[in-house]
Amino acid sequence: MLVRIPDVLSKTQVSEMRHLIDGANWVDGNVTSGSQAALAKQNEQLAGDTLQAQQAGNIILDALQTNPLFISAALPHKVYPPLFNRYAGGQNFGNHVDNSIRPLPNSDFRIRTDLSATLFLAEPDSYDGGELIIDDTYGSHSIKLDAGDMILYPSTSLHRVTPVTRGVRVASFFWLQSMVRDDGQRTLLFDMDRSIQALTASNPDHPSIVQLTGVYHNLVRRWATV
Numbered sequence: 238m239l240v241r242i243p244d245v246l247s248k249t250q251v252s253e254m255r256h257l258i259d260g261a262n263w264v265d266g267n268v269t270s271g272s273q274a275a276l277a278k279q280n281e282q283l284a285g286d287t288l289q290a291q292q293a294g295n296i297i298l299d300a301l302q303t304n305p306l307f308i309s310a311a312l313p314h315k316v317y318p319p320l321f322n323r324y325a326g327g328q329n330f331g332n333h334v335d336n337s338i339r340p341l342p343n344s345d346f347r348i349r350t351d352l353s354a355t356l357f358l359a360e361p362d363s364y365d366g367g368e369l370i371i372d373d374t375y376g377s378h379s380i381k382l383d384a385g386d387m388i389l390y391p392s393t394s395l396h397r398v399t400p401v402t403r404g405v406r407v408a409s410f411f412w413l414q415s416m417v418r419d420d421g422q423r424t425l426l427f428d429m430d431r432s433i434q435a436l437t438a439s440n441p442d443h444p445s446i447v448q449l450t451g452v453y454h455n456l457v458r459r460w461a462t463v
């Protein structure tokens with residue numbers, strides 16, 4: 238399931254973040270790649286151990302913690318500290334599937350990557366190309382979002398970023414381990430949660446809301462690992 242999470246960051250937060258990271262220490266993007274991805278990857282990445290990367294990453298993590306759409310869609314268990322990349326001058330990222338397990342350097346933190354995320358930090362009209370193309374069983378999806386919006390997609394997906402032929406595409410990207418590993422089960426829970434929210438908004442006294450909410454939680458209890 239692909240889910241767009243709009244307005245993870247406000248426009249003001251995006252411009253403050255760009256101010257923070259644009260002049261920081263950018264290095265060859267292959268510092269975090271697996272060997273297959275390294276062949277496909279041409280971009281720059283903000284060095285993960287810089288103060289700017291950590292501060293900017295924390296702003297994103299704080300915003301996500303209070304984003305109901307993100308929580309409902311991802312059911313996050315562990316989130317990898319956000320990384321930052323940029324593409325310009327024809328740079329691109331060829332077809333790849335993200336590594337399954339991601340250790341965090343110099344720590345015992347490691348996650349299974351269930352979901353991948355790209356949070357766009359440049360307005361789409363400021364660069365040409367740079368679409369994130371994600372393949373699933375319905376075909377290929379071309380994603381290019383407003384600055385501040387994020388796409389969440391299963392880490393099992395084959396994906397790529399098309400060459401950036403004008404301007405600069407800046408984004409944050411990261412992975413997370415969900416409490417519910419299976420994408421199909423997570424999608425059912427997301428659909429059910431959204432239906433309960435819609436019913437509660439339109440008909441707050443409906444007698445089935447309590448029972449449906451109970452079923453939702455009992456399914457989470459059955460499927461989640463924490």
Ligand SMILES: O=C(O)CCC(=O)C(=O)O
Nearest residue numbers: 322335355369398408410
């Ligand atoms: O830049 C993006 O949107 C995706 C980056 C990516 O696929 C990766 O770093 O594995």
Ligand SMILES: [Fe+2]
Nearest residue numbers: 333334335396
């Ligand atoms: Fe990727």
